[in-house]
Amino acid sequence: MGVLDGIRVVEIAGIGPGPFCGMLLADMGAEVILIERADANDGGMLDLGKSAIVNRGKQSIALNLKDARAIDAVLRLIEGSDALIEGMRPGVMERLGLGPDMCLARNPRLVYGRMTGWGQTGPLAQAAGHDLNYIALSGALWFAGEPGNRPMPPPTLVGDLGGGALYLAMGVLAGILGARRTGHGQVVDAAIVDGSANLMNLLLSVHAAGHQPIERGSGLLDGPHWSGTYACADGHFVSVQALEPQFNALLFNKLGLGDDPDFRQPYHPHRWQALRERLAAVFATQPRQHWVDLLEGSDACFAPVLTPVEAMTHPHMAARGVYAERDGVLQAAPAPRFSATPSGASNAVPQRGEHGAAILRTIGLSENEIAHLLSVH
Numbered sequence: 001m002g003v004l005d006g007i008r009v010v011e012i013a014g015i016g017p018g019p020f021c022g023m024l025l026a027d028m029g030a031e032v033i034l035i036e037r038a039d040a041n042d043g044g045m046l047d048l049g050k051s052a053i054v055n056r057g058k059q060s061i062a063l064n065l066k067d068a069r070a071i072d073a074v075l076r077l078i079e080g081s082d083a084l085i086e087g088m089r090p091g092v093m094e095r096l097g098l099g100p101d102m103c104l105a106r107n108p109r110l111v112y113g114r115m116t117g118w119g120q121t122g123p124l125a126q127a128a129g130h131d132l133n134y135i136a137l138s139g140a141l142w143f144a145g146e147p148g149n150r151p152m153p154p155p156t157l158v159g160d161l162g163g164g165a166l167y168l169a170m171g172v173l174a175g176i177l178g179a180r181r182t183g184h185g186q187v188v189d190a191a192i193v194d195g196s197a198n199l200m201n202l203l204l205s206v207h208a209a210g211h212q213p214i215e216r217g218s219g220l221l222d223g224p225h226w227s228g229t230y231a232c233a234d235g236h237f238v239s240v241q242a243l244e245p246q247f248n249a250l251l252f253n254k255l256g257l258g259d260d261p262d263f264r265q266p267y268h269p270h271r272w273q274a275l276r277e278r279l280a281a282v283f284a285t286q287p288r289q290h291w292v293d294l295l296e297g298s299d300a301c302f303a304p305v306l307t308p309v310e311a312m313t314h315p316h317m318a319a320r321g322v323y324a325e326r327d328g329v330l331q332a333a334p335a336p337r338f339s340a341t342p343s344g345a346s347n348a349v350p351q352r353g354e355h356g357a358a359i360l361r362t363i364g365l366s367e368n369e370i371a372h373l374l375s376v377h
Contacts, residue, residue, distance in 0.1 A: 057344055060352055084098075119194060
């Protein structure tokens with residue numbers, strides 16, 4: 001039993017951040033009913049099948065949403081649900097007959113979560129786009145990279161998931177709390193441009209205080225030699241981010257640089273580039289494991305740069321059970337962790353339409369009606 005036990009969410013199948021939001025809710029115990037397309041060949045290059053970790057823990061039903069009886073079945077599901085989440089372009093759900101007005105008319109307490117890149121309104125609302133485009137426009141991409149190099153963050157993490165799925169999940173849960181207090185649901189417009197811009201506020205605070213110029217690589221968070229990644233002799237990388245004076249002093253001491261006068265003024269920007277080059281030369285003299293043995297576990301603010309496969313077997317990550325394989329698929333455990341209601345770490349990925357008949361019986365359909373709906377393609 002998870003912390004969201006008793007919460008029912010209807011998810012209209014999509015790609016990227018919407019399904020990830022559904023996974024977060026299912027991990028925490030919500031009953032997430034995934035409405036998939038009946039056509040098994042519709043997923044294109046992102047139809048992941050049993051590798052779709054974002055569908056773990058959900059119940060799947062496959063329906064032809066061009067069939068009016070299928071739309072009516074979805075509306076009947078919505079009558080007993082707390083939330084709906086969808087990631088279509090603005091207007092698509094309305095044309096299907098599943099827009100907010102129709103759904104809230106059937107269930108006034110429903111929280112209707114809408115996941116888009118550009119938002120429901122604005123000049124770009126109808127334009128196609130993806131993660132990189134949204135964070136480019138919001139400003140969140142700007143600091144992702146070193147001076148003179150092209151900006152490139154980890155794929156999907158800043159926009160689709162950080163600025164999208166997490167904000168949709170937070171909005172839906174806040175909406176459910178509000179509906180339980182007031183009896184009225186509402187629409188949650190979760191746009192990746194909004195969320196990724198909102199993620200910038202801590203960085204903008206540092207900028208306003210004069211510590212983080214807009215020029216990339218020149219601020220306290222992306223410029224100093226004691227903050228960055230370095231190549232090792234074996235081609236692997238390590239990271240350091242020893243922000244506070246006691247931490248960078250410890251780092252330099254462990255590297256044999258504590259008595260070097262050049263390293264006694266760690267906050268002078270005009271020295272950062274030269275000292276970065278010196279640190280790069282030091283780290284390049286030994287393989288990664290040497291630096292792990294020397295620095296890991298200390299207050300030097302150090303960590304090796306690992307692949308996800310390597311991370312699974314790292315002693316700290318293994319002790320916490322952060323990664324595991326299920327059905328041959330490497331995946332991360334649910335987060336955050338709850339003391340009294342642990343999340344389901346072993347939830348399986350359903351087959352397309354696996355729970356269709358059982359779901360339709362819960363809304364009182366006859367066996368003939370169920371057979372019709374599950375046979376229409």
